[in-house]
Amino acid sequence: MVSLLRNQKVRNALLQALYVGSLAAMVLACVMIARRNLAEQGITSGFDFLFKSTGWDVNFSLLPATANDPYWWFFLIGIVNTLFLGATGLILATIVGTIVGLARTSSNELAQLLGRTYVDIFRNIPLILQVFFWYAVITHLPTPRAAHEAFGMLLTSRGLYVPVPNVGGIAFAAAILAVIAAIALPLWLGRTSHLGQPFGERVGIQLTAAATALATAAVILALGRLPDLPLLDFPALQGLNLKGGMRIPPEFSALAIAIAIYGGSYIAEIVRGGFKAVGKGQMEAALSLGLSPWRVFTLVRLPLALRAMLPILANQYVWLMKATTMGIAVGFTDFFMIVALTINHSGQTLEAIGILMSGFLAINLSLAAVFNRINKAIALKGNQLRG
Amino acid sequence: MEMVVVAPPAPGRLEDLKRRFFATPLQALLSLISLTIMALIVWKLLDWAVFSAVFTTTGGPEACQAAAGACWSVIAARWRIILFGLYPFEEQWRSALACVSVVIMTVLSCMPAFWTGRRIALVWGAGTGLYYVLMKGGVLGLPYVGEEAWGGLALTLFIFVTTCLIGFPLAICLALLRRSDLPWISRTTGLIIDGVRSLPLISILFMFAVVLPFALPQWLQGDKLYRVILGSALFFSAYQAEIVRGGMQGVPAGQEEAAMALGMSYWQRIGRILLPQAMRNALPATINQFVISFKETSLVVIVGFFEILASGNAAYGTGEWRFAYVEVYAFIAFIYFVFVFSLSRYGAYLERRMAVGER
Numbered sequence: 144m145v146s147l148l149r150n151q152k153v154r155n156a157l158l159q160a161l162y163v164g165s166l167a168a169m170v171l172a173c174v175m176i177a178r179r180n181l182a183e184q185g186i187t188s189g190f191d192f193l194f195k196s197t198g199w200d201v202n203f204s205l206l207p208a209t210a211n212d213p214y215w216w217f218f219l220i221g222i223v224n225t226l227f228l229g230a231t232g233l234i235l236a237t238i239v240g241t242i243v244g245l246a247r248t249s250s251n252e253l254a255q256l257l258g259r260t261y262v263d264i265f266r267n268i269p270l271i272l273q274v275f276f277w278y279a280v281i282t283h284l285p286t287p288r289a290a291h292e293a294f295g296m297l298l299t300s301r302g303l304y305v306p307v308p309n310v311g312g313i314a315f316a317a318a319i320l321a322v323i324a325a326i327a328l329p330l331w332l333g334r335t336s337h338l339g340q341p342f343g344e345r346v347g348i349q350l351t352a353a354a355t356a357l358a359t360a361a362v363i364l365a366l367g368r369l370p371d372l373p374l375l376d377f378p379a380l381q382g383l384n385l386k387g388g389m390r391i392p393p394e395f396s397a398l399a400i401a402i403a404i405y406g407g408s409y410i411a412e413i414v415r416g417g418f419k420a421v422g423k424g425q426m427e428a429a430l431s432l433g434l435s436p437w438r439v440f441t442l443v444r445l446p447l448a449l450r451a452m453l454p455i456l457a458n459q460y461v462w463l464m465k466a467t468t469m470g471i472a473v474g475f476t477d478f479f480m481i482v483a484l485t486i487n488h489s490g491q492t493l494e495a496i497g498i499l500m501s502g503f504l505a506i507n508l509s510l511a512a513v514f515n516r517i518n519k520a521i522a523l524k525g526n527q528l529r530g
Numbered sequence: 531m532e533m534v535v536v537a538p539p540a541p542g543r544l545e546d547l548k549r550r551f552f553a554t555p556l557q558a559l560l561s562l563i564s565l566t567i568m569a570l571i572v573w574k575l576l577d578w579a580v581f582s583a584v585f586t587t588t589g590g591p592e593a594c595q596a597a598a599g600a601c602w603s604v605i606a607a608r609w610r611i612i613l614f615g616l617y618p619f620e621e622q623w624r625s626a627l628a629c630v631s632v633v634i635m636t637v638l639s640c641m642p643a644f645w646t647g648r649r650i651a652l653v654w655g656a657g658t659g660l661y662y663v664l665m666k667g668g669v670l671g672l673p674y675v676g677e678e679a680w681g682g683l684a685l686t687l688f689i690f691v692t693t694c695l696i697g698f699p700l701a702i703c704l705a706l707l708r709r710s711d712l713p714w715i716s717r718t719t720g721l722i723i724d725g726v727r728s729l730p731l732i733s734i735l736f737m738f739a740v741v742l743p744f745a746l747p748q749w750l751q752g753d754k755l756y757r758v759i760l761g762s763a764l765f766f767s768a769y770q771a772e773i774v775r776g777g778m779q780g781v782p783a784g785q786e787e788a789a790m791a792l793g794m795s796y797w798q799r800i801g802r803i804l805l806p807q808a809m810r811n812a813l814p815a816t817i818n819q820f821v822i823s824f825k826e827t828s829l830v831v832i833v834g835f836f837e838i839l840a841s842g843n844a845a846y847g848t849g850e851w852r853f854a855y856v857e858v859y860a861f862i863a864f865i866y867f868v869f870v871f872s873l874s875r876y877g878a879y880l881e882r883r884m885a886v887g888e889r
Contacts, residue, residue, distance in 0.1 A: 162718065180745075253551060253564035269825040468732045471732065472832055483736060496737065496741060500729065503733070507728050
């Protein structure tokens with residue numbers, strides 16, 4: 144027995160079994176105790192509860208929701224809300240971050256100072272404090288009767304009312320797709336692999352593509368328009384309430400603004416780092432080849448900087464996606480809040496935790512997969528051995 | 531800031547300014563836009579925060595609300611609840627002293643003289659112990675104050691300090707386990723680390739605060755505060771473990787092989803050869819992690835703790851100061867800013883200093 148313990152292989156195997164075994168035993172014990180405690184409260188384990196109706200309501204949902212809907216539908220609503228908030232926040236944060244990051248890398252010292260001040264201030268204040276702040280600002284706006292008006296939008300304490308086109312849902316989605324195509328097509332057509340064509344010809348093709356896509360969008364909108372209504376539905380005061388337009392609830396706008404500002408300060412630093420990573424020689428070489436400053440930027444500096452910043456940007460996006468869980472602080476029904484409400488109302492604790500973990504795992508993994516794909520697509524081909 | 535530009539130019543200075551800010555039309559345009567934005571923000575902020583602001587409490591909330599600028603009276607009236615929460619009024623000096631002890635401890639541990647494992651452990655142990663005795667009382671003639679009455683800045687600092695104190699050794703353990711030669715140990719540890727990292731901190735805090743009592747026997751449950759600290763320490767250690775592991779990978783393999791050749795035992799190799807060098811490599815990222823986790827202590831407000839953010843909400847939430855939310859949030863943001871900014875500046879300084887050593 145003692146001689147067996149002296150054997151390195153046996154000892155290693157024992158050590159590993161002990162480590163993994165004790166961890167597994169701890170988890171198992173926790174699950175057993177939890178199941179016993181829950182059973183005492185009359186809660187049966189299993190995923191049957193997913194098909195029961197919830198009996199409570201959500202305050203924000205892109206999908207139709209009533210208190211009679213089953214739990215699985217509510218989880219879906221939560222995931223869609225999280226993705227929607229995440230996507231809005233990421234896009235806004237990327238816009239803010241790009242502007243600030245470009246200001247920080249510009250040759251103008253005043254713009255640099257402005258960018259640095261922005262980053263220093265907003266990076267050093269916790270996100271949740273900023274969420275609370277914007278939520279307080281929005282809920283302290285005047286009541287609908289005394290609403291601020293700007294560009295046809297109404298700013299009230301009950302939310303932001305924006306005009307929406309009177310167009311059928313499917314036609315509207317199709318029009319949005321066409322507009323996205325109008326932005327993406329020229330970019331796709333302008334890839335470096337098309338560099339063989341003369342510059343003027345390429346710009347012509349790009350412009351034609353964009354114009355065609357935009358025209359398609361306009362045609363779709365005109366065809367899908369609801370009869371007998373004006374094209375744009377403006378919000379207006381009717382009695383004590385606001386009619387028309389679309390309401391963006393204060394919870395959503397507070398979170399989106401806070402994520403845009405806070406995330407923007409981090410993305411600005413990533414953008415700056417990416418541009419700093421581009422060697423000076425590359426730009427000098429491009430300039431000496433006679434390229435204009437704009438083409439040096441779009442053909443040399445930007446692609447190289449993008450390659451350098453993309454992996455870090457992917458991490459930041461995953462982080463910002465997880466930050467949407469702060470919705471619970473102001474009562475935005477994101478995925479995590481639905482899970483928390485489920486635990487409170489149904490008591491199906493273990494199942495809800497399992498769903499929470501797999502939900503975030505799925506979100507993280509799919510974001511990582513998307514970014515790996517992009518990373519592979521834009522990586523420098525051929526000379527990967529430089530290491 | 532823009533003083534550089536508006537200052538009366540001495541001869542030769544003008545040329546210099548022209549070269550720096552107005553060299554080309556595009557540069558001039560950029561300078562003008564930036565200058566306008568800066569001037570507008572600085573002027574509006576100064577006007578709001580200083581010139582049109584009310585500083586005294588004599589007028590009461592009504593006079594304050596009528597003012598065009600900031601109403602700093604709300605801070606004058608409510609600073610105690612923001613900083614100390616629901617801590618008994620006569621004992622709040624203890625809460626203040628406890629905060630000071632934590633700050634001193636942090637400053638001391640930023641000095642290179644304390645950067646040996648034993649000294650840093652001593653400083654942090656003593657600082658946290660002092661904090662605990664001061665806050666909790668029950669000895670030395672100090673009246674007892676339970677954890678449920680702790681709040682405000684003092685609670686924020688306590689959660690941060692204990693998170694680091696528990697999380698840091700745990701992170702080193704996790705990093706060592708992950709680089710273990712035994713495949714099952716390293717794989718399982720990797721699974722734990724990646725699992726924790728893939729979850730948002732809020733969900734972990736929620737699990738430890740609300741769900742865990744179901745899954746633990748009665749005698750293990752403990753106070754909610756300590757459960758939440760454990761959760762936050764676990765989250766901190768998962769991130770910090772990867773930083774430490776990165777630092778270990780930066781140590782040349784020859785170092786450990788040499789130590790082995792000299793006949794050093796595993797713990798000697800780890801404690802005297804590997805860790806000191808790995809920590810040096812990992813220092814900038816570690817400071818960054820401290821900064822992040824200080825900001826993230828604010829999340830405990832969601833599981834119902836009365837830390838500085840919640841006490842700020844309470845400070846303006848009651849009737850007469852309802853309108854003064856911007857001032858309260860500005861005050862809290864300023865407190866966070868002072869802590870976080872100085873820590874991150876210190877991190878940047880260290881990074882520069884170490885870069886010099888490596889050149």
